[in-house]
Amino acid sequence: MTSDNFLDLPPLLSARGTVTLPGSKSISNRVLLLAALSAGTTEVRDVLLSDDTERMLDGLRKLGVGVEQVESHVFRVTGCGGNFPNKEAELFLGNAGTAFRPLTAALALSGGHYTLSGVARMHERPIGDLVDALRALGANIDYLDNEGFPPLEIFPATLSDAARVSVRGDVSSQFLTALLMALPLLDREVTVEVAGELISKPYIEITLAMMKRFGVEVARDGWRSFTVAAGSRYVSPGTVYVEGDASSASYFLAAGAIGGGPLRIEGVGSESIQGDVRFADALALMGAQITMGPNWMEARGPESGKLKAIDLDCNHIPDAAMTLAVAALFAEGTTTLRNIASWRVKETDRIAAMATELRKVGATMEEGADYIRVTPPAHIRHAAIDTYDDHRMAMCFSLAAFGTEGMCINDPGCVAKTFPEYFSAFAGMTQAVPVIAIDGPSASGKGTVAQRVATALGMHYLDSGALYRLLGLAAQRRGVALDAEAQLAKLAGQIDIRFEGEDIWLDGVKVGDELRTEEAGSAASKVAALHQVRAALLAKQRAFRRAPGLVADGRDMASVVFPDSVLKIFLTASAEARAERRYKQLKEKGMSANIAALLQDIRARDERDTQRSAAPLQQAPGASLLDTTALNIEQAVAEVLARYRAKK
Ligand SMILES: O=C(O)C1=C[C@@H](OP(=O)(O)O)[C@@H](O)[C@H](O)C1
Ligand SMILES: C=C(OP(=O)(O)O)C(=O)O
Numbered sequence: 001m002t003s004d005n006f007l008d009l010p011p012l013l014s015a016r017g018t019v020t021l022p023g024s025k026s027i028s029n030r031v032l033l034l035a036a037l038s039a040g041t042t043e044v045r046d047v048l049l050s051d052d053t054e055r056m057l058d059g060l061r062k063l064g065v066g067v068e069q070v071e072s073h074v075f076r077v078t079g080c081g082g083n084f085p086n087k088e089a090e091l092f093l094g095n096a097g098t099a100f101r102p103l104t105a106a107l108a109l110s111g112g113h114y115t116l117s118g119v120a121r122m123h124e125r126p127i128g129d130l131v132d133a134l135r136a137l138g139a140n141i142d143y144l145d146n147e148g149f150p151p152l153e154i155f156p157a158t159l160s161d162a163a164r165v166s167v168r169g170d171v172s173s174q175f176l177t178a179l180l181m182a183l184p185l186l187d188r189e190v191t192v193e194v195a196g197e198l199i200s201k202p203y204i205e206i207t208l209a210m211m212k213r214f215g216v217e218v219a220r221d222g223w224r225s226f227t228v229a230a231g232s233r234y235v236s237p238g239t240v241y242v243e244g245d246a247s248s249a250s251y252f253l254a255a256g257a258i259g260g261g262p263l264r265i266e267g268v269g270s271e272s273i274q275g276d277v278r279f280a281d282a283l284a285l286m287g288a289q290i291t292m293g294p295n296w297m298e299a300r301g302p303e304s305g306k307l308k309a310i311d312l313d314c315n316h317i318p319d320a321a322m323t324l325a326v327a328a329l330f331a332e333g334t335t336t337l338r339n340i341a342s343w344r345v346k347e348t349d350r351i352a353a354m355a356t357e358l359r360k361v362g363a364t365m366e367e368g369a370d371y372i373r374v375t376p377p378a379h380i381r382h383a384a385i386d387t388y389d390d391h392r393m394a395m396c397f398s399l400a401a402f403g404t405e406g407m408c409i410n411d412p413g414c415v416a417k418t419f420p421e422y423f424s425a426f427a428g429m430t431q432a433v434p435v436i437a438i439d440g441p442s443a444s445g446k447g448t449v450a451q452r453v454a455t456a457l458g459m460h461y462l463d464s465g466a467l468y469r470l471l472g473l474a475a476q477r478r479g480v481a482l483d484a485e486a487q488l489a490k491l492a493g494q495i496d497i498r499f500e501g502e503d504i505w506l507d508g509v510k511v512g513d514e515l516r517t518e519e520a521g522s523a524a525s526k527v528a529a530l531h532q533v534r535a536a537l538l539a540k541q542r543a544f545r546r547a548p549g550l551v552a553d554g555r556d557m558a559s560v561v562f563p564d565s566v567l568k569i570f571l572t573a574s575a576e577a578r579a580e581r582r583y584k585q586l587k588e589k590g591m592s593a594n595i596a597a598l599l600q601d602i603r604a605r606d607e608r609d610t611q612r613s614a615a616p617l618q619q620a621p622g623a624s625l626l627d628t629t630a631l632n633i634e635q636a637v638a639e640v641l642a643r644y645r646a647k648k
Pocket of ligand 2: 096098
């Protein structure tokens with residue numbers, strides 16, 4: 001159920017399967033830059049294809065680096081030995097921190113004239129600590145807008161002979177990463193001292209491991225200082241394989257833990273160099289069952305059946321920790337995630353965004369400068385989640401669809417930053433609450449069949465036609481004309497409808513046979529032809545989709561309301577057979593009836609229903625025809641059940 005601006009995720013029952021992860025963003029962008037700075041040609045395989053890596057690739061091309069895509073995820077980079085061919089360029093780096101910070105450092109020390117800019121949010125993300133450190137080395141960098149923030153203009157440096165330089169490490173580890181990767185461009189030994197408590201430490205391990213792969217070994221004194229020796233030069237290792245993205249793994253591991261699993265991710269595991277694999281430990285603390293091998297991880301639900309809250313310092317897993325905040329909705333108790341101040345300066349203020357959106361689904365939230373506390377609600381409410389152009393907000397909140405009502409994600413396309421195919425991968429690993437859609441013309445017997453199928457399967461039942469009949473009735477009671485579209489749509493949003501067994505309640509009052517009269521049927525048909533009314537009733541109908549499943553009958557169940565139904569039946573019978581059934585039904589209830597008039601009525605209604613522009617009655621693509629002219633109810637029910645079992 002997609003549109004350009006939102007994705008309505010159905011309520012999810014379970015998660016299982018095997019997913020192969022796209023390449024790591026952090027490794028892809030480091031390797032591409034190091035390959036460009038090296039002597040020699042590097043083939044980089046399993047590269048992440050996403051907006052962040054596209055910004056790096058585009059930047060390198062603009063600098064004159066030979067970048068050739070040889071297969072879909074394989075790039076051949078012809079290194080420039082530390083000397084970019086183009087000495088003048090304007091780079092647009094989107095919101096990619098792993099492109100912006102490292103390119104700033106490399107270009108500041110490479111003797112050209114460059115401007116670096118990004119999206120509006122990038123211009124709010126700090127870079128001052130890195131610029132200060134580079135200036136101490138002689139770099140010539142101007143802020144084009146606000147002091148301490150992009151955009152930047154870089155001029156050729158007048159290099160100092162400083163042997164030691166200090167960089168703050170408590171806002172972003174990317175400043176230290178950027179500096180270290182650029183230092184081999186200088187022809188002398190430089191020691192970088194880290195000022196302040198270094199955050200996101202595992203990302204520095206990725207940087208050191210990648211530099212080593214390209215022939216530069218950094219000497220270190222714990223987390224205090226790092227020394228790049230004189231004469232250090234990047235040399236291409238030939239071919240580099242990029243691991244799967246450990247942060248992207250977090251959504252699937254969490255899905256396995258919440259949705260039962262087993263859910264296996266391939267591409268990253270116990271031998272990974274990415275710190276975010278430690279997310280699996282956090283999930284295990286919550287009670288999830290985790291197993292892993294060198295290049296895979298697998299998550300299952302907790303043995304006890306219920307996840308439990310944790311209180312955790314998440315500084316080492318800043319990105320994956322966001323996933324814990326949403327997983328906390330499914331845990332018993334209050335979860336506290338600490339030491340995450342860096343969330344405030346990422347794609348959005350993630351502490352504020354997380355608190356706002358988790359509140360929408362009913363959680364009780366507490367936020368501080370560097371922590372967040374989540375107390376789950378008794379019942380996770382359906383909400384339209386704003387994603388703030390933050391890929392991780394969108395991916396994290398997909399997990400909230402394991403609540404009973406599903407979840408709506410606004411601007412789902414923002415996942416393109418690191419995982420453009422996220423939602424199709426997620427759909428492939430998760431099983432939604434199943435819907436059996438039974439559509440068909442008036443008096444085809446679909447209501448009785450659907451109700452009996454629901455009973456046989458222990459599922460919920462939605463008589464969508466009754467919603468339209470109820471609206472018709474409510475309109476007549478309140479004196480709203482049956483063609484007053486806007487008023488009717490408003491009324492549709494206001495009325496309170498409840499189904500209890502065979503009983504139907506409208507605004508707290510039980511409705512009787514008046515709902516089944518021909519008059520109510522014709523009022524329903526009229527209001528149902530109005531677009532705004534159908535739109536207003538859509539959410540009401542979807543809300544009936546609850547575990548363990550739903551059998552829904554109507555006219556557009558398969559095509560519009562539940563297009564992802566596991567089974568779609570178009571149930572019909574000849575007009576004569578339907579007139580006869582209706583005649584018998586009315587007689588049994590002691591009501592008067594005329595078979596010729598009924599037949600005429602049914603034909604007129606068929607005509608109206610198939611001709612109307614709003615959701616005309618038709619066999620939906622993927623629906624199978626069930627003609628019951630020659631079948632009795634039991635036979636029709638048995639046939640639907642057989643088709644459902646064949647689908648399972
Ligand atoms: O170096 C890296 O690849 C990254 C470092 C982290 O940033 P901070 O160091 O700013 O926390 C992380 O959040 C980001 O997604 C990627
Ligand atoms: C913080 C992130 O990105 P960036 O590399 O732009 O810092 C992220 O991917 O969560």
